[in-house]
Amino acid sequence: MALTLIIGNKNYSSWSMRPWLAMTAAGIPFEEEVVWLDTPEFSARLAGISPAGRVPVLIDGDAVVWETLAILEHLAERFPDSGLWPQEKVARAHARAQAAEMHAGFTGLRRDAPMNLWRPVEPLALSERGMKDLADITKGWRTARERFGAGGDFLFGAFSAADAMYAPVASRIRTYALPVDPVSAAYVEAIHAHPAFRAWHDAALKETRTVEADEVDWPVVKRV
Template sequence: MSLTLIIGNKNYSSWSLRGWLVTELSGAPYQEVTESLYRAGSRQRLLAHSPSGKVPVLKTAEDGVIWDSLAIAEYLAERFPEAHLWPRGQAARALARSICAEMHSGFVALRSHMPMDMQRLTALADVPDEVAVDIRRICTLWADCRARYGQDGPFLFGHASVADAFYAPVASRLRSYAVALPDEAAAYVDTIFQWPAFQRWHQAALQETESNQ
């Protein structure tokens, strides 16, 4: 199977991080191609890879192009069932899909006011109320998953899964913006930062020199 994953800047592209972590979790060999999101002509270059003009994009020799992080996750979960990208058990998978869908379509305030920037280590001067609401909801989600399924390991469902790939950029944001967290949420952020796959991405992001300004 031939796979090529198109991603954006590692310091800024949260959706690329999600797709990349899922691809890493699959265990499948793949080629990584990075396209700058902040240089002239970026839109045209991305359209050459995907009809959406966005990243991430997974190119497959057998099935063509798959775009959108959630679609990539579902595709790889079906192609590589032995990797258990979704947690084991029907109820756990349903919950994992629910929280991924909530991440996929929600938390707009958090995304708007705290965009991913792995090189940043500075708190916001003022956290808007709507961002605080998003953070509380995320902490509640994490606590629920950990209480129900965390007995087998430090991730949301014990082992690393699509759910962790989808919330890893949130963990990054919460650390970048020095957000004070409940102990359990802080421990989960530590888990993400200790995840070897995340660490590889993080180190590469810290070495980037391109700015989105």
């Protein structure tokens, strides 16, 4: 039975991006359904499907999963050979912890610098909380790369669910020209070069619907 992933606008919906990237990178077949954020249609479509009333939502037959990290874990169980998590036990535990940290935290950075893929690269000043979040995130990236990243360009070598969780942060770093160390800068470049990210990014640039809350230059909407 085909999987269906319900997502929001690709330009803005960082949480939608995460399982989409993971599934695409892992070669897990699925159908996508885009429901535009901040529209009456959004609330109507999500009503009765997602108790949280948010995207993403994965529909897998009778199973409906509505939280990003839960979606990734469901997929890892459903497709055990997909490589969503590192194979080695210690690396896998670290990857899950790091992904959970992203899922639960770093609200300062997310609030200061919403994901906006079509905005031209221009510097943005972060709040003190946002700067601390950025420092904590990049410290975690450096640790993962040093301990587990020898086999490739990503946090645990090969692209994994942990990278899918942090890809929207990588996009924010580029969009807002945020200052990071060389290891983190190389990781940001690796994320942007990944074919799954490129596919999502290219689709985002074709969208036309705007979300005021995610446009830091509002009422001006800057587009590449």
